[in-house]
Amino acid sequence: MKLEKITSLHGRRYEDACGTALGLEILGERWALLVVRELMLGPKRFGDLRASLPGLSANVLTQRLEGLEAAGVLGRRRLAPPASVQVYELTPWGLEAEPIIQAMGRWAARSPDHDATLPLSPVGLMLSFRTMFDPGKAGAARTALGFGFGAESFVVRVADGLLTAARAEPEGVEAVVTGTPEAVAAAVYGPAPERLEGLTVAGEAAAFVRFTGWFELPPKAERRAA
Amino acid sequence: MKLEKITSLHGRRYEDACGTALGLEILGERWALLVVRELMLGPKRFGDLRASLPGLSANVLTQRLEGLEAAGVLGRRRLAPPASVQVYELTPWGLEAEPIIQAMGRWAARSPDHDATLPLSPVGLMLSFRTMFDPGKAGAARTALGFGFGAESFVVRVADGLLTAARAEPEGVEAVVTGTPEAVAAAVYGPAPERLEGLTVAGEAAAFVRFTGWFELPPKAERRAA
DNA sequence: CGGCATCCGGGAAGATACTG
DNA sequence: CAGTATCTTCCCGGATGCCG
Numbered sequence: 001m002k003l004e005k006i007t008s009l010h011g012r013r014y015e016d017a018c019g020t021a022l023g024l025e026i027l028g029e030r031w032a033l034l035v036v037r038e039l040m041l042g043p044k045r046f047g048d049l050r051a052s053l054p055g056l057s058a059n060v061l062t063q064r065l066e067g068l069e070a071a072g073v074l075g076r077r078r079l080a081p082p083a084s085v086q087v088y089e090l091t092p093w094g095l096e097a098e099p100i101i102q103a104m105g106r107w108a109a110r111s112p113d114h115d116a117t118l119p120l121s122p123v124g125l126m127l128s129f130r131t132m133f134d135p136g137k138a139g140a141a142r143t144a145l146g147f148g149f150g151a152e153s154f155v156v157r158v159a160d161g162l163l164t165a166a167r168a169e170p171e172g173v174e175a176v177v178t179g180t181p182e183a184v185a186a187a188v189y190g191p192a193p194e195r196l197e198g199l200t201v202a203g204e205a206a207a208f209v210r211f212t213g214w215f216e217l218p219p220k221a222e223r224r225a226a
Numbered sequence: 227m228k229l230e231k232i233t234s235l236h237g238r239r240y241e242d243a244c245g246t247a248l249g250l251e252i253l254g255e256r257w258a259l260l261v262v263r264e265l266m267l268g269p270k271r272f273g274d275l276r277a278s279l280p281g282l283s284a285n286v287l288t289q290r291l292e293g294l295e296a297a298g299v300l301g302r303r304r305l306a307p308p309a310s311v312q313v314y315e316l317t318p319w320g321l322e323a324e325p326i327i328q329a330m331g332r333w334a335a336r337s338p339d340h341d342a343t344l345p346l347s348p349v350g351l352m353l354s355f356r357t358m359f360d361p362g363k364a365g366a367a368r369t370a371l372g373f374g375f376g377a378e379s380f381v382v383r384v385a386d387g388l389l390t391a392a393r394a395e396p397e398g399v400e401a402v403v404t405g406t407p408e409a410v411a412a413a414v415y416g417p418a419p420e421r422l423e424g425l426t427v428a429g430e431a432a433a434f435v436r437f438t439g440w441f442e443l444p445p446k447a448e449r450r451a452a
Numbered sequence: 453c454g455g456c457a458t459c460c461g462g463g464a465a466g467a468t469a470c471t472g
Numbered sequence: 473c474a475g476t477a478t479c480t481t482c483c484c485g486g487a488t489g490c491c492g
Contacts, residue, residue: 012463012484014260015281017342017411018350019357020327023334024259030238030465033254037246046474055241057466058475072338072449086474093447097333101246103325108249110319112298116243124244131245185243221319223298238465238482256484272454283485288456312454457490464484470477 026071027097031056032064036094037101039074041123041154042167043089052121073097102131110221116189120181122149126156126165128185129215135161138214143207146170148178158214175203188212252297253323257282258290262320263327265300267349267380268393269315278347299323328357336447342415346407348375352382352391354411355441361387364440369433372396374404384440401429414438 014021027033031053038044038052049061065088068074073094078086090097105128108114126147142159148170155168170176177184179199187196188211201208240247253259257279264270264278275287291314294300299320304312316323331354334340352373368385374396381394396402403410405425413422414437427434 012256014257015344016260016279016350017344017346017408018260018263018354019331019334019337019340020263020350020353021260021334022337022340023330026334026337027330028254028256028259030250030254031240033250034240034242034244034247037244050474053242055466057468059467059477060465062475063464072447091447091449093333093336096336096447099329100326100333103329104249104253105245107319107323107326108245108247108252110322111245111248111252114245114248118241118243120243124242124246127246128244182243221298221317221322223317281485283487284454285456285458285486286484289483454492455490458488460485460487462484463482465480465482467480468478471475472473 023100026068026073027100029064029067031060032068033097033101033104035061035064035068036073036090036097037127038121038123039088039090040095040098040101041126041165043077043087045085045087049088052123054119068094098127098130101127105131106218110218112220112223114220116185116217117182120185122147122152122154122181125181125185126154129156129163129165129188132189132215132217133158133163134214134216137216138163141210141214143211144173145208145211146173146176147184148176149181156211158211163214173203174207175201175205177201177208188215189217249326252294252299253326255290255293257286258294259323259327259330261287261290261294262299262316262323263353264347264349265314265316266321266324266327267352267391269303269313271311271313275314278349280345294320324353324356327353331357332444336444338446338449340446342411342443343408346411348373348378348380348407351407351411352380355382355391355414356389358415358441358443359384359389360440360442363442364389367436367440369437370399371434371437372399372402373410374402375407382437384437389440399429400433401427401431403427403434414441415443 013025034053035049038049050056050058072091074088074090076086076088078084138158138161144155144157147154147156153170154165155170155173156163156165177199183198187199239251260279261275264275276282276284298317300314300316302312302314304310364384364387370381370383373380373382379396380391381396381399382389382391403425409424413425
């Protein structure tokens with residue numbers, strides 16, 4: 001076994017008192033913020049994280065989890081028997097990183113290089129709902145919708161101009177939408193024509209169609225100065 | 227010479243439609259967001275950037291500037307003769323990255339590992355004012371203050387519960403504060419005792435002392451779950 | 453001096469294989 | 473399934489040098 005450095009954080013520091021710099025030391029390493037994103041809606045297991053982040057290899061995930069745990073962003077917990085599996089979950093402070101993810105997502109959605117056709121994780125889609133929801137368009141409407149993506153399911157509620165999304169089994173919802181996250185994103189954010197392409201909607205399909213009108217992607221930015 | 231990939235962005239992509247992932251590809255590389263931060267309050271020259279980000283080497287800065295320019299975050303402009311120097315400035319879209327910097331700063335300020343005694347850049351300090359200003363504490367108070375750090379000077383105005391900070395020569399201000407950014411930060415964010423330590427205030431010193439009461443650092447987060 | 457290319461050492465990221 | 477071990481590749485950081 002070789003001697004390890006005792007630096008609580010990794011070696012390369014910015015040496016800058018600005019909080020932004022410290023935030024970058026904690027969340028700025030590759031994949032770190034995406035790991036946090038995947039945990040934003042509840043605990044996950046090692047394998048769940050790997051599955052939702054294709055391209056992230058096991059050893060790097062191990063390093064990120066260690067670093068984020070050391071920084072106090074997440075913790076590991078063992079579920080009670082008979083499950084007895086280990087899950088990773090955000091600390092309360094880690095949960096508060098959501099505004100960072102939202103600001104980043106809202107800003108980058110305006111990039112000329114943004115490609116909405118790439119794969120999308122279920123949690124990423126749910127967080128995008130929180131980010132892109134437009135209370136002005138929803139008005140006083142209310143609804144509760146279920147979303148199913150393989151083993152993961154979510155309930156999204158809209159009421160009083162507020163949208164909430166949480167991992168939960170769909171009960172007492174107006175409709176349950178099943179399909180890939182990409183197909184749901186296309187229905188919500190795409191132009192109207194291809195709506196409901198590749199999706200199955202159980203229950204009040206009209207409720208989901210109404211729902212798709214309550215979101216708006218921000219306009220693309222120009223590459224040059226105004 | 228070896229064949230270069232033509233990927234407009236650097237090689238390692240996340241392949242994820244979520245805006246957060248694209249934002250990380252653009253701003254997630256080392257130093258990138260800090261370069262943007264330094265340009266947030268106006269254009270800077272190559273050397274100015276190096277001076278405000280000690281530890282960032284010239285070749286890496288060149289790479290970051292190239293990458294950020296390719297992404298449409300900043301542009302380079304040559305000032306009119308006789309100055310004839312090249313400066314880097316954010317595009318309108320690049321300017322909109324400030325919420326990311328603010329969210330990151332506000333969040334990381336709660337880290338148990340945050341060390342406020344490290345060096346601080348003038349622009350970092352000004353942005354922290356924007357982030358940490360508490361309208362409730364300022365109430366209906368108004369003021370205009372000048373800050374001088376070597377060659378860089380700024381004017382901060384508070385009125386109607388809003389704080390603005392911009393690079394400008396101090397004219398028509400109540401007081402002009404001169405010193406290091408660290409000393410100003412200690413006066414504004416530190417406990418009351420060491421106020422005005424190492425600072426010189428020209429004009430209405432009382433106006434600056436009042437000003438220091440309008441900010442509050444958020445409480446430290448616990449490292450463990452609640 | 454400002455901007456950028458080049459070379460080099462160390463270390464992080466990525467892919468694969470392996471173990472309990 | 474949850475990681476660890478190993479190897480390769482590439483990025484980061486520092487130094488040097490060229491050119492306007």
